[in-house]
Amino acid sequence: MASHAFKVKRITDLGVEIVEADSDRQFVRHMHDHFGIGLVVHGAQRSASGRGQVEAHAGDLISVNPAEVHDGKPIGDGARRWHMLYFSPQLIAENFADMAADLGSRPCELAYPVLRNRQATVLFGTLYQTATQAVEKSSQLPFEENLSLLLEHMLDHTVSKPPVSGAAASRAKAMIDDDPLAAVSLASLAKESALSRFQLVRAFARLTGLTPHAYLIQRRIQRARHLIASGVPLAEASHASGFADQSHMTRHFVRSFGFSPGIYARQ
Known part of the structure; x- marks a missing residue:
């Protein structure tokens, strides 16, 4: 057929x-x-x-x-x-x-x-999923960093320069730590670090073991867990932690901890 x-x-x-x-x-x-x-x-x-x-x-x-x-x-x-x-x-x-x-x-x-x-x-699978599930501006950071990492595989490489120091990436990490609710972009993090976006993604991963977006999600999910443990309702906790909605928070919560926010709230 x-x-x-x-x-x-x-x-x-x-x-x-x-x-x-x-x-x-x-x-x-x-x-x-x-x-x-x-x-x-x-x-x-x-x-x-x-x-x-x-x-x-x-x-x-x-x-x-x-x-x-x-x-x-x-x-x-x-x-x-x-x-x-x-x-x-x-x-x-x-x-x-x-x-x-x-x-x-x-x-x-x-x-x-x-x-x-x-x-x-x-990387392509992650990038494709991010694009197909794009929600307002929340998809910008993961889309940018995964595109940068994917493009590295799609190019002929000449001799690369030595890796940049972790001190530069630490400035981007501090920017997230200081305000994990802020809608940061890869460009703003790179500017804070005085690095290119491409350099930042790689340097940040060497420093923390995570990409900037993955690290940001972890900071937010930690905040959500603390709020839920304090008795804050789930919908309110998701909003106060920087997630688009409760289902967004739940998805990342389960991926990180293996159980849902609802189960955690009942303990």
């Missing part, structure tokens, strides 16, 4: 377009005006790219640069399914500029039309 289904969603605040596709059709040579990174979820396809003809199978990451001519046809008789994120050129250019200091030169394109890398695949 023929298969051809597309879902498209634009998240203007994040500068990204989400495409979920399931198709057995062949696509003619064409190009996009955005950077695209995606994951083949099922099946396989063969396509032209700026680096020659490539094959992508389930579990592989795929990418395309603006104005890069490519096509696509399924391998075998069945359809292939894939998820794509298309980023505005401006957004990627800003990230490339941040990465220049560490990479030795400023990147200009995504290097791998097909990439099989477990860590990169996990």
